[in-house]
Amino acid sequence: MSEILPQSRRPRIAIAGLGDTGLLVALDLHPEFEVVAIAPKPALVSGQELGGRLADPDAWRRRYLTAYSRYRRLDGMRIVHGLIDAVDLEARRLAIRGIDGREEALDYDVLVVASGVRNGFWRDAALEDREAVERRIDADAERLARAATIAVVGGGASAASAASNLKERHPGAAVHLFFSREAPLPEHPPKVGRAIAARLAAQGVGLHPGHRARVPEGFAGERITSDPVEWETGQPVFRADAVVWAIGREQPNTAFLPPAILDAAGFVCVDPQLRVPGFANVFAVGDVAASDPRRSSARNGGAGIVAHNIRRLLAGDDARMKPYVPPAHRWGSVLGPQRDGLRVFTPSGASVRIPPWLVDHVLYPLIVERGMYKGVRPEAPNTPKRSQKLPGLR
Numbered sequence: 001m002s003e004i005l006p007q008s009r010r011p012r013i014a015i016a017g018l019g020d021t022g023l024l025v026a027l028d029l030h031p032e033f034e035v036v037a038i039a040p041k042p043a044l045v046s047g048q049e050l051g052g053r054l055a056d057p058d059a060w061r062r063r064y065l066t067a068y069s070r071y072r073r074l075d076g077m078r079i080v081h082g083l084i085d086a087v088d089l090e091a092r093r094l095a096i097r098g099i100d101g102r103e104e105a106l107d108y109d110v111l112v113v114a115s116g117v118r119n120g121f122w123r124d125a126a127l128e129d130r131e132a133v134e135r136r137i138d139a140d141a142e143r144l145a146r147a148a149t150i151a152v153v154g155g156g157a158s159a160a161s162a163a164s165n166l167k168e169r170h171p172g173a174a175v176h177l178f179f180s181r182e183a184p185l186p187e188h189p190p191k192v193g194r195a196i197a198a199r200l201a202a203q204g205v206g207l208h209p210g211h212r213a214r215v216p217e218g219f220a221g222e223r224i225t226s227d228p229v230e231w232e233t234g235q236p237v238f239r240a241d242a243v244v245w246a247i248g249r250e251q252p253n254t255a256f257l258p259p260a261i262l263d264a265a266g267f268v269c270v271d272p273q274l275r276v277p278g279f280a281n282v283f284a285v286g287d288v289a290a291s292d293p294r295r296s297s298a299r300n301g302g303a304g305i306v307a308h309n310i311r312r313l314l315a316g317d318d319a320r321m322k323p324y325v326p327p328a329h330r331w332g333s334v335l336g337p338q339r340d341g342l343r344v345f346t347p348s349g350a351s352v353r354i355p356p357w358l359v360d361h362v363l364y365p366l367i368v369e370r371g372m373y374k375g376v377r378p379e380a381p382n383t384p385k386r387s388q389k390l391p392g393l394r
């Protein structure tokens with residue numbers, strides 16, 4: 001253990017990626033340890049609630065786009081606004097390229113890989129300033145607000161959420177959801193798929209089961225398109241003003257890691273303690289970690305397990321590390337907060353509806369901001385009201 005825990009100084013924990021899970025690890029371990037996080041954006045750009053982001057970007061921003069400086073618990077923690085280009089796991093050193101173009105070598109004692117995945121046009125690893133992040137969010141929402149016909153391709157939670165929220169926001173638009181199976185949400189218990197399909201139909205979303213799109217060569221759904229969509233399943237082409245691709249082609253952000261620690265699809269191999277085999281001081285968590293077939297550690301407390309296990313490691317007490325135990329089915333909210341509240345599905349497929357007043361006055365301010373994020377400062381008063389620029393948004 002003395003190999004990992006330096007006697008002469010506080011151990012330094014480097015967090016590669018400060019997204020939904022990296023942030024929770026940082027909030028848990030700072031200031032107890034010297035934590036340095038590397039983040040390509042200056043804010044948390046959450047991967048959650050695609051539908052809200054496309055349909056009502058201002059409401060989405062209030063909960064899912066948060067400057068790191070607003071997290072009270074991060075005060076005093078070093079955040080390098082940059083990208084990791086390479087890691088030397090033997091030497092315990094990161095090669096980082098900052099947003100200003102400068103290169104830096106950073107030594108660490110413990111590394112947490114939380115670099116997530118690129119997934120369609122709304123999650124990426126581009127090194128960007130706040131303006132660039134905001135511009136893209138607005139451009140996508142504006143494009144969809146102008147569309148008379150919208151096609152959403154995909155059968156998972158992101159696709160269902162996009163179709164539902166876009167129809168809710170733009171009732172005059174024809175919104176169609178195309179998916180390859182008989183019902184959407186194959187990773188959830190079947191009754192969740194049926195419940196969401198019923199809700200979409202009641203909203204007036206056109207449901208098209210049995211449609212598998214022909215994805216153009218070299219295209220991974222990384223932008224909204226307007227070309228006619230062809231189907232491998234033989235149906236006539238479909239023309240829409242805007243096609244949202246949410247086809248689940250997740251590409252792990254692992255180019256900076258040695259291939260020896262990756263599985264065949266490029267995700268980081270981990271043991272039940274979310275540790276990389278062969279490297280006692282390297283952990284991986286979130287969408288990048290091959291913890292189970294659904295790589296579900298982000299939404300199931302993986303960040304807390306990694307923080308706990310790092311504490312045990314640094315105390316020389318590996319025996320009391322906790323394992324990550326994935327649930328059998330995906331759970332959580334699918335559509336995000338709606339006018340009638342937030343419907344949350346359990347792993348068994350049951351659901352509870354949290355009324356809007358409880359979402360606005362208890363869930364977000366107390367449970368999420370105060371509890372999970374340990375205090376979030378209000379947005380600076382001069383932050384522009386961006387939706388005023390968006391034509392077609394109410």
Ligand SMILES: Cc1cc2nc3c(=O)[nH]c(=O)nc-3n(C[C@H](O)[C@H](O)[C@H](O)COP(=O)(O)OP(=O)(O)OC[C@H]3O[C@@H](n4cnc5c(N)ncnc54)[C@H](O)[C@@H]3O)c2cc1C
Pocket residue numbers: 016017018019020021022038039040041045046047048049082083084085114115116117123124125126157158253256285286287288298299331332333334
């Ligand atoms: C508390 C919680 C609740 C959730 N609830 C739901 C839910 O109800 N419904 C649902 O659908 N999903 C939910 N999710 C899951 C969510 O959609 C994703 O699983 C989650 O966003 C993945 O987080 P991540 O940290 O792995 O990846 P990201 O949030 O994508 O973070 C990865 C970060 O690493 C950065 N990065 C990439 N490459 C590098 C590099 N070379 N150097 C440095 N940084 C890099 C990326 O740019 C990004 O900022 C939830 C997640 C959490 C944490």
